[in-house]
Amino acid sequence: MENEAVSKNFIEQIIDKDLAEGSCKEVVTRFPPEPNGYLHIGHAKSILLNYGLAKAYGGHFNMRFDDTNPTKEKEEFVDSIISDVKWLGAKWEGEVLFASGYFQQMYEGAVKLIKKGKAYVCDLTPEQIREYRGTLTEPGKNSPYRDRSVEENLELFENMKNGMYEDGAKVLRAKIDMASPNINMRDPIIYRVAHIAHHRTGDDWCIYPMYDFAHPIEDAIEGITHSICTLEFEDHRPLYDWVVRELEYDNPPKQIEFAKLYLNNVVTGKRYIKKLVEDGIVDGWDDPRLVSIAALRRRGFTPESIKMFVDLVGVTKSQGAVEYPMLEYCIREDLKLKVKRMMAVLDPVKVIIDNYPEGQVEYMEVPNNQENPELGSRMVPFTREHYIEREDFMEEPPKKYFRLFPGNEVRLMNAYFVTCVDYKKDENGKVTEIHCTYDPATKGGNFTERKVKGTIHWVSATEGVKVTSRLYENIIDEEKGVYNEDGSLNLNPNSLTVVEECFVEPELAKASKEEKFQFVRNGYFCADMKDSEEGKPVFNRIVSLKSSFKL
Ligand code: ATP
Ligand code: MG
DSSP: OGGGGTSOOHHHHHHHHHHHHTSOSSOEEEEOOOSSSOOBHHHHHHHHHHHHHHHHTTOEEEEEEOOOOTTTOOHHHHHHHHHHHHHHTOOOSSSOEEGGGGHHHHHHHHHHHHHTTOEEEEOOOHHHHHHHTOOSSSOOOOOTTTTOOHHHHHHHHHHHHTTOSOTTTOEEEEOOOTTOSSGGGSSOEEEEEOOOOBTTTBTSOSEEEOHHHHHHHHHHHHTOSEEEEEGGGGGGHHHHHHHHHHTTOSSOOEEEEEOOOEETTOOOOHHHHHHHHHTTSSSSTTOTTSOBHHHHHHHTOOHHHHHHHHHHHOOOSSOOEEOHHHHHHHHHHHHHTTSOEEOEESSEEEEEETTSOTTOOEEEEEESOTTOGGGOEEEEEEOSEEEEEGGGBOSSOOTTOOSBOTTOEEEETTSOEEEEEEEEEOTTSOEEEEEEEEEGGGTTSOOOSSOOSOEEOOEETTTSEEEEEEEEOOSBOTTTOSBOTTSOBOBOTTSEEEEEEEEEOGGGGGOOTTOEEEETTTEEEEEOTTTOBTTBOEEEEEEOSOOSOOO
């Protein structure tokens, strides 16, 4: 990590070279999502990489929707994507751009290719086209329509545009090389007929360009210098280069591929998330158990933590998956000094301090974050009755248990030393209340004349507030792996625990939506942005405090 500042990733090295050679004057990048779903953590990597490069090199970054396939695209996704990209902190130049805004130029590009004898209208059926394409080991064969004249092609393409053919009846193909070892170069389809309304252009078009033809044009029109995409497009690069060359763009963009971000044992695929949503297993695309950007935000992850994570993962050309605990590490690091450390009891059992005056409320001054004095302090009410965590009391403690048990003295965090004198159980043997006495001389908890080994947190039973908290585990049963043999997901039945009886300090009841805290000993929590109400927050546990990841 120490070398991070000096050792540049392979994309930065390419850019440095292009700038030095003068083939690039100003770095221009883009994020080109297709509006057909919500963005996930993998997209965050692409966004922050593209935006980060533009920023680092003093260039600019475009936000452009790759909306050339109207069958799957929706305005709802456009809105969610814009909001996610903004939230991540990526700033684009000018307006949000749409590939569909370039349909006319793409059409003109196709006509130009036809005129150069580089494209033809083909009447083969989709099955025949597949058959003629050949295989990895065998060359393809030429379509019988390959040698149509320029005039005929122009007329037929015009007819395609004018809606004279059914969907699939004719396509426009680039005339490249049916014997190319790269199947993408075997006369790829560049335009198809599809009588479908588009979410932005409505019924203006009934022909739509294919991705491999459209994308380089979009990049070229916008003056993108480095068109960064993921590895699966590596074999498409010759076609990308062919398109910008044949359309004679000045300073054509350069495609660069990097490895996608994958998280082990985490569901990222749109198809699977969609199914979880449709089957009602999760509460929408932003369910805090998912890793869509909206879900991470709702869970309580910050843009800074996601950036830290993406930076830690780095940019490479070799595919690999990283562990989810690394993302957890990043949010802990980010929140460590930023948020207040408060007391909340998730599994309450009552403690009564027998020698404390009934009805008395004493306010203890508590630092908000011991490691960051800038966060100040707050007053926490102390009373005769409290809640502590059930696991902080044992009737018969094992060795090395230093918390509360009969006869033992512990520190109530920031308050007093208390000694357990008695406890009561119900008919099932469940402890219902614990009786203690306190020592007034130990106020504040910093008393040094006597040592206690255990410090436990507490919430006043009469001044504290009852809220709902939600604890999460991976939605996948990690022991069994992500997928079953039939391709379905191995779900963890315990991925969500709703704690209805969570007692918190009064100040926590005032939490605003998305406000984050450490609940001491219990983890980092965030007030849910959807389910919280004024004075009645619902907390999501972002992450516990224990880490299995080490840097
Ligand atoms: P998915 O295949 O996961 O549904 P996608 O390819 O459909 O994603 P697009 O909207 O086409 O999503 O992607 C927008 C950009 O995000 C593309 O440049 C794509 O390469 C990049 N991207 C998608 N998934 C990842 C990932 N896991 N890691 C890094 N970049 C990604
Ligand atoms: Mg895609």
